[in-house]
Amino acid sequence: MLTAQWVCRRCINALPRNRQLLRLASTDASANLPPVLLQRARNIAAEHDKLAASLANDFDPKTAKRAGELSRVAEALKEWEAARSSVSELTTLFQSQDAELRQLAKDELSATNAQIDTLATALSASLTPRDPFADMPCLLEVRPGPGGMEGRYFADAVFRMYRQYCSRKGIRANILKYETVDGAESSTGGASESPLQEAVLEILNAGAYDQFRGEAGMHRVQRVPSTETSGRTHTSAVAVWVLPSFPEDEADMPNEQNFNDPNSLFYVDPREVKEEKMRASGAGGQHVNKTESAIRLTHEPTGITVSMQDSRSQHRNRQAAWVLLRSRIGQRRREEREEEAWALRNSVLSKDKITRGNKIRTYNYSQDRCTDHRSGLDVHNLPDVLDGGETLDRVMESTKEWLVKKDIETLIAEEEADAAAAAGKGAKKGKR
Amino acid sequence: MPRLSFSLFWRAHRVSPHLATLLPVCRDLISARNELRWIRQHVVDLMSHTSGKTRTSPQTKNAQIALLTRLCRRRGIGVPLQYVLGSQPFGNLDIKCRPGVLIPRPETEAWVTHLADIACRHTDTNRAGGAANLRVLDLCLGSGCIGLLLHSLLERQFPRLSVRGFDVESDAVVLARQNLVHNTRRGLLHNPNDSILFLDADIFDPAWLASLVRHGGREHGRMRRGPVVDVLVSNPPYISTRGFDRDTERSVRNYEPKRALVPPPKPAIADGKPEDVFYVRLLEILEVLRSRFAVFEVGDLEQARRVAEMAIRQFEGVGAGVVKVEIWRDWPDMQPEEHEVDSMEISGLQIPVKGSGNGRAVFIRRAT
Incomplete structure (x- = not known):
């Protein structure tokens, strides 16, 4: 059976007979661990044991913290090695004379072999550097891409998808901003959509950033808009940004990233921010009774502006605007920092970096299909995806797996490059 | 239009x-x-x-x-949105609004927040006794928004904060009490052992002032020359009859209480404009109570100048540098625009004009 989506028969005939038509979009990290990674894991585990031993004698918070960071790797390695040793034990049993024992060993071996793959992946994943914002809540911004009203209507659908996903999963979220433009509501696919200008969903659970970071990028839609009279399918795009946000309680902040600390990525000097309010042209005060409460903040060094008018309370609008401004500035600074790191490494891997420009997912209404372009996953039952149902879970899960694999690949390449550099140095020294 | x-x-x-x-x-x-x-x-x-x-x-x-x-x-x-919905956010509080009582304005919110900042910064928290105790008096309280917001902003810094509010309109006092209960229930305010009290009174009544002084003195334990009240705030009616007809918005003119906007004619004040009568009385009260901070909301920069001038004249006797007068614009924290002056000469003194927007409040600070 063909695994590809659809191939024209002529093309099949034109191809060499024995060619397999496989989609090769997904990348598979090797199940058996590459030696460089294993070496690195062993080094880390050794360091962890040393630290743990020294901690037993006298407690030092710094050492304890470092040990805590390393324990993830050390534990994963321990489990993996245990599985490995049981495999080798079972293999010796397999040579045994007793037929019953051999059968038992065979059953056990297949189970353990399956387990060892997942353990190896877990071990490599534990070696990848953890995202500095992984434990933070996040802001999810939805904006229409270029492409007229249709993009705006679909942006509303995407925004609702994430809102319903959160409510189904019991994730605490609130709408920070929801701005629409002029235009009637349109109803496509049984739900009414308003033309969206910009919407921001604040997801308050800790670790939400890690959960949603794979959603950032361009989401493409292919459908016949309700406004279209001649039934042509339109393609438009919606941009989703995921920004790290701040926990309500500052003490929950991971990595000591306090926004009052000037060294933090999120530090914003209040003097650099210009605040603008709606000014009454007339006398103001008791003379008028205006209900506008819009606030606009401009961060002058970067030119980032945030305007907020959702709440009747100016106070609340200002708070929301500051949350959004801090997150945007933090994300921008982080991107700059990573850009530098990539330039330094001069690596081919950077081409896989997820940027805002990359198309990550397609929602095709006429084929009732949602495709994730990174993991290569195709799912049907599009209405369930757009309702934030369990099908969306599957899509998000596949994205997450893809991200982990990507990280592991990067790590392997880095380790190999380091090893090669070290070997080169050693060879040079040897020559002298 | x-x-x-x-x-x-x-x-x-x-x-x-x-x-x-x-x-x-x-x-x-x-x-x-x-x-x-x-x-x-x-x-x-x-x-x-x-x-x-x-x-x-x-x-x-x-x-x-x-x-x-x-x-x-x-x-x-044309009914104001706040009357339609029955509430208006004010700072972090939710203030109930009802026809017959003035709706809280965002400009008021701005100066109250600014005043709370100043009161926090300029009160020596290390000094025993004096710091924990702060007495706030809100005259012409209306919905009670100023007193309640000040309490909510200052209650952490001053554990023994007390707020007293007076209004001549009993409807307003009832609403202010409801707002106190409403916001306490929502957890936005804490009101341990009745630190907030709203009462009916006519501030032009000499007997009321005398009882206030007596009460304040007794509360303090001993009679002394210190302030009876630390912070005096007021948002009195300040619109002239002509201004009410010409400058006010239609929804204000038709639906908000005229008594809260335009001062009633008082024959007792011979000189000065009729819309300034409340400030004359407020300055008298301020002199008696010897408050450290006072803020009075005004209608525009011209009125601010007149009130500042009155204040300077009133406190000429207490000595140079003891009383400082400032004028605050609509948004006292914001950078002024290019065409907005940042100081004014009044009776030979340079009076700073802070912030951006229309002239909105007169701030009087008295060194203790």
């Missing part, structure tokens, strides 16, 4: 008929859209609160639509 173009109504109507209803009052689509959203939110909150069910049955749906239509129509003929 310029006439709104028909196409604008048409565009609004295409989005929602309610938007077109709101347009004559809001004057543009953006604010009409915002107000419609707030009214809608209010209706949904109200209905879910009363029925307590999450699923909406067709009956509640119809009731919601009927209520929405009614509220939009009321707003459309």
Whole structure:
């Protein structure tokens, strides 16, 4: 059976007979661990044991913290090695004379072999550097891409998808901003959509950033808009940004990233921010009774502006605007920092970096299909995806797996490059 | 008011008929859209609160639509949104509003926040006794917003904070008390052993002032020359009769209480303008109470100048440098625009004018 989506028969005939038509979009990290990674894991585990031993004698918070960071790797390695040793034990049993024992060993071996793959992946994943914002809540911004009203209507659908996903999963979220433009509501696919200008969903659970970071990028839609009279399918795009946000309680902040600390990525000097309010042209005060409460903040060094008018309370609008401004500035600074790191490494891997420009997912209404372009996953039952149902879970899960694999690949390449550099140095020294 | 173009109504109507209803009052689509959203939110909150069910049955749906239509129509003929919805956010508080009592303004919120900052910064927290105790007096309290917001902003810094508010209108005092209960219940305010008290009184009554001084002195344990009240705030009526007819917005003129906007004619004050009568009395009260900080809201920069001048004249006797006068604009924290002056010469003194916008408040600080 063909695994590809659809191939024209002529093309099949034109191809060499024995060619397999496989989609090769997904990348598979090797199940058996590459030696460089294993070496690195062993080094880390050794360091962890040393630290743990020294901690037993006298407690030092710094050492304890470092040990805590390393324990993830050390534990994963321990489990993996245990599985490995049981495999080798079972293999010796397999040579045994007793037929019953051999059968038992065979059953056990297949189970353990399956387990060892997942353990190896877990071990490599534990070696990848953890995202500095992984434990933070996040802001999810939805904006229409270029492409007229249709993009705006679909942006509303995407925004609702994430809102319903959160409510189904019991994730605490609130709408920070929801701005629409002029235009009637349109109803496509049984739900009414308003033309969206910009919407921001604040997801308050800790670790939400890690959960949603794979959603950032361009989401493409292919459908016949309700406004279209001649039934042509339109393609438009919606941009989703995921920004790290701040926990309500500052003490929950991971990595000591306090926004009052000037060294933090999120530090914003209040003097650099210009605040603008709606000014009454007339006398103001008791003379008028205006209900506008819009606030606009401009961060002058970067030119980032945030305007907020959702709440009747100016106070609340200002708070929301500051949350959004801090997150945007933090994300921008982080991107700059990573850009530098990539330039330094001069690596081919950077081409896989997820940027805002990359198309990550397609929602095709006429084929009732949602495709994730990174993991290569195709799912049907599009209405369930757009309702934030369990099908969306599957899509998000596949994205997450893809991200982990990507990280592991990067790590392997880095380790190999380091090893090669070290070997080169050693060879040079040897020559002298 | 310029006439709104028909196409604008048409565009609004295409989005929602309610938007077109709101347009004559809001004057543009953006604010009409915002107000419609707030009214809608209010209706949904109200209905879910009363029925307590999450699923909406067709009956509640119809009731919601009927209520929405009614509220939009009321707003459309010019009733202030705050009276339609029955509340107005003020700082972090939620202030209930009712016809007959002045609606809290955002400019008031701005100067109250600024005053709370100053009171925090300029009070020596290390000094024993004096710091934990701060007495605030709010005259012409209306909905009680100023006193309540000051309490909410200062209660952490001053554990023994007390707020007293007076108004001549008993309706206003009742509403202010309701606001106190409402915000305490929502956890936005803490009112241990009645540190906030709102009472009926006519501030022009000499007997009231005498009792206030007596009460303040007794509360202090011993009679001394220190302040009876630390912070005196007021948002009195300050619009002239002519200004009321010409400069006020229609919804203000038609629906808000005139008594809270225009001072009643008082024959006792011979010199000065009739709209300044409250400031004359407030400055007298300030002299008696010897407050460290006082803020009076004013109508514009010209009135601010007159009030500042009166204050300087009133406190000429106490010695140079003891009393400092400042004028605050609408947004005292913001950078001034280029055309806005940052100081004024009044009676030979340079008076700083802080912030951006219209002249909004006169701040008087007295060194102790």
